[in-house]
Amino acid sequence: MINFVTSLRDCIRRFGRDETGTSTIEFVLVFPMFFGFFLMTYESGMISANHVMLERGVDLTVREIRIGNMPNPDRDQLRASICEIALIIPNCITQLEIELIRTDPLNWVAFDPQVRCVDRGDIDLDNSITDSTANNQLMLIRACVRIDPLLPTTGLGKAIVENNPDPAANGSYALISTSAFVVEPFRSET
Numbered sequence: 328m329i330n331f332v333t334s335l336r337d338c339i340r341r342f343g344r345d346e347t348g349t350s351t352i353e354f355v356l357v358f359p360m361f362f363g364f365f366l367m368t369y370e371s372g373m374i375s376a377n378h379v380m381l382e383r384g385v386d387l388t389v390r391e392i393r394i395g396n397m398p399n400p401d402r403d404q405l406r407a408s409i410c411e412i413a414l415i416i417p418n419c420i421t422q423l424e425i426e427l428i429r430t431d432p433l434n435w436v437a438f439d440p441q442v443r444c445v446d447r448g449d450i451d452l453d454n455s456i457t458d459s460t461a462n463n464q465l466m467l468i469r470a471c472v473r474i475d476p477l478l479p480t481t482g483l484g485k486a487i488v489e490n491n492p493d494p495a496a497n498g499s500y501a502l503i504s505t506s507a508f509v510v511e512p513f514r515s516e517t
Contacts, residue, residue: 367482374483377416377474378502384413385470385504392460392468393508399459400427409470416472421445422499426469429459430507444471444493444501462512473499 388408391397397404402425410419424445428438460466476484479498487500 363482366478370477370483373477374474374500374502377413377472378504380413380415381409381470381472381502381504384409384411384416385468385506387412389468389506389508392466392510394511405468405470417474419472422473424471426467427460428467428469429461430465430467432465438467442469442471442501442503444495444503445473460510462510464510465507466510467505467507470504472502474502475499 388397388405391408392400397408400408405425405427406420406423409425410416410423413419416422422445424443426443430436473496475498476487478484479488488498491498491500493501
């Protein structure tokens with residue numbers, strides 16, 4: 328029995344002094360954290376890229392309306408124009424909602440802070456507002472697109488899904504672009 332205890336004690340000492348495999352332990356402890364950072368960075372980059380493309384699509388579409396190349400656009404024309412430019416947004420036509428609102432700068436009325444977005448529960452529901460445009464008219468356009476996180480179960484994607492109280496979102500987040508413009512006075516009325 329004494330030999331067994333001595334042998335066990337010697338074995339434990341050898342195990343405690345043995346340094347083989349220590350880098351593996353460090354890797355196992357540190358790698359998941361760095362990989363999580365990588366995944367959150369990737370998710371954040373895709374959110375930014377989608378938002379930049381939405382902003383670009385709205386800006387170029389606003390330019391077309393402002394100079395008269397797109398007189399009195401309707402919801403479908405606006406969506407098609409924005410989505411044609413914002414190519415990387417997935418399912419853009421079905422996930423994009425538009426508000427084009429005529430405003431009077433001399434009699435300012437505050438806008439509804441709630442931006443209209445696609446209701447994932449009823450994807451065909453038309454939530455848009457598209458007022459007609461006219462020369463020298465101040466217009467506000469708001470575009471909202473719903474996008475699913477690339478990694479909805481980890482890191483940033485999980486936080487977005489869990490912290491979104493909107494039942495219409497159905498696991499997505501909304502990217503919003505807003506712009507104001509005045510229709511050029513030389514546009515021919517049709």
